[in-house]
Amino acid sequence: MTFKALLIATTACLGGQAMAQTLTIWDWKSGDPVAASYFDAVREAFAAAHPGVTLNFVNQPIDQYYTLLGTALASGQGPDVFLLNGGAQARARMDALTDLTPQAEGLVGLTEFQDADGAVRALPISIQGFVVYYNKDRYSEAGLDPEAPPQTWAELASACEAINAAGAVPCFALGNKEGYGAEFFLSSVGASMLSEQAQQQFATGDLTWSSPEIAAILQAWVDTQGMGWYQPGANSTAKFMDEYEMFMRGDAANTIGLLSDVAHWKQFEDFLGAESIGAFRHPAPEMIADHAMIPVAGGIGYGVNAAGGNVDLATALVETLASAGPIQVFVNDAGVVPANTAVDTSGLASPTAGTILGWLDSSGVTMAHANVTAEELAEWHRQSQLLLNGETTVEAAAARMDDVQKAAHGG
Amino acid sequence: MTTTAQPQRRRRRTGSRAERRFALLFLLPAVALVLTFRIVPLLWGFGLSLTDATGLQQGQFIGLGNYAEMAGDPNFRAAMRNTVILLLTLPVWVLLPMILASLIHLGVPGGRLYRSVYFFPAVLSSVIVGSIFNVVLRYDGALNALLGFAGLPAIDWLGSGSTALLSLLTVQLWATFGMSLLIFLAGLSTLSSEMIEAARLDGARLWQVWGYVILPAMRPIIEFVAVVTTIGVLTNMFGLIYVLTAGGPGTATTLPEFLIWLEQGQMGRPGYAAALSMVLFALMAGIAWIQIRIMSRNAGL
Secondary structure: OHHHHHHHHHHHHHHHHHHHOEEEEEEOOOOOHHHHHHHHHHHHHHHHHOOOOEEEEEEOOHHHHHHHHHHHHHOOOOOOEEEEEOOHHHHOOHHHEOOOHHHOOOEOOOHHHEOOOOOEOOEEOEEEEEEEEEEHHHHHHOOOOOOOOOOOHHHHHHHHHHHHHHOOOOOEOOOOOOOHHHHHHHHHHHHHHOOHHHHHHHHHOOOOOOOHHHHHHHHHHHHHHHOOOEOOOHHHOOHHHHHHHHHHOOOOOEEEEEOOOOOOHHHHHHHHOHHHEEEEOOOOOOOOOOOOOEEEEEOEEEEEEOOOOOHHHHHHHHHHHOOHHHHHHHHHHHOOEEOEOOOOOOOOOOHHHHHHHHHHHHHEEEOHHHHOOHHHHHHHHHHHHHHHHOOOOHHHHHHHHHHHHHHHOOO | OHHHHOOHHHHHHHHHHHHHHHHHHHHHHHHHHHHHHHHHHHHHHHHHOOEOOOOOOOOOEOOOHHHHHHHOOHHHHHHHHHHHHHHHOHHHHHHHHHHHHHHHHOOOOOHHHHHHHHHHHHHOOHHHHHHHHHHHHOOOOHHHHHHHHOOOOOOOOOOOOOOHHHHHHHHHHHHHHHHHHHHHHHHHHOOOHHHHHHHHHOOOOHHHHHHHHHHHHOHHHHHHHHHHHHHHHHHOOHHHHHHHOOOOOOOOOOOHHHHHHHHHHHOOOHHHHHHHHHHHHHHHHHHHHHHHHHHHHHHOO
């Protein structure tokens, strides 16, 4: 009996120890070849401080990530550390995350990862945002000055007219199969049309979709389709990556792209050459400032599962993931815009990157779609497709969005 | 021990009880499996459908709140409308494989080749089928290129509300009718060839053989295929929807199972998703019940 008890106790101890020495991390980045050097730097830095700990990075498919994560968390089988998009996706899972406020010093883009009390629940590694990337060759072919991209709505409209008249390619590549194209449009145009107060009210549900401010964005969405900015079949084109592949093939003059991770200046420059790519801030019909703004948000960040087996070790890992050393590697190799202010971005040679970094201080505003509820986003996906097809009106779509908004805010 | 001490008469009765117990022992594995993997999850799901559970919290009991919400949910209504459209196409799902199977059975040249070719898509997973047809049906895809050659305007098969659902159903039909065809061929092989031969000797034409000999004899098979197909299209189209249209444009291709996945995974509302599942379950049970009733009524003919 004693021997048996000893055996059980030993097994339990060994088992417990083995569990403690492995951290499981879920994300959709660790399998990305351009991020490989960043993860190598993380492993190296973490192994130096915590020898003997195995890091098990599990690269999940992005399009099913939150479904898988939700199921795993609900059944208590969640990973120790997981990656999140800032905004609605992070907010929907804050109950599952530990408070990382003490570790967040020196980081920017935290708003999208803060809960209602201001506690930081995940540490952002990059800044995310949208700008319009344009193909300078297509601009030249249409008789436009490739070094003077549109600054106002009227200029953009006439540029699109010229590009359409040239007849070779559509003005914008648009992928709205999953509704992401409409998400990006809402935030890009909203950035220049909504005051910070309006953005706040929109996020809390006090500014409705049928309000003049938001309805004007919906109308702009319909108008751009009416002006023939997009290629036909946008509703059956996937944004990731059909839309961007179209742009990278040179089959469209403009696309609303990202600042970090994918579909950003570095990826476009690698395909089309740095000299062919430029960026501008998406103008809007009625801009509140004298220039267009760009929607900016804490891009993606790692959080610690509060129900995980080893919270302290996991917290140390998240700190390493967001620390200046590995992030510097990430910036240099993958071209992300870092959330860590200690990282030196002066080494980025790309003129487009320089232009974008210059806008972050002067033109960065709230990313509207990242702050609305998941229910509103899902319905906006649907309504945007119907609007694009002409199967509903702005009034009807806004009324439906109002219902969803009200229900989502507990009305 | 005690039973052996009992008188003969008592013992015989206990013996039969022991037999019954023994029988129960044999039933136990099957009953346990059914209970554990069928009945308990069903009841658990029903219980979940009465709560406002989210992915992270247990949720409160809210009675029929989810079912009441469903009644006012335009997305649910759209999914039901799409289900009705789908059920209306059922005759095609049954007739097409039946006609083709009859022709193969009657011995058209190259019948064996047709049989293999028709069955071939049935072994492909829906994701692969979806990827293939994504290439064919996308706006700059093969079908529109073909239309272009013929001088016809291109159509956004998957992105326009009027064609998306029908495109999806056609792809599903293409992918699955081979299985129904095989079932029909199996049924036809039980048909006595003398009957067909006799009909032919009596001067019956092809359509007369089909209408007066084959069709009546095939009735049970037709009903079986109808039941299996209905259940199949209502529960197995997720992969295709996911790859081809993501439920859009709007709600044009949102079927109940896709909506369940959306509410469970994307919206993090297992309670509401469970309520939707219960409705889908009741719907399927109802359809199956009606079809089995028709079947047993016809069995008496």
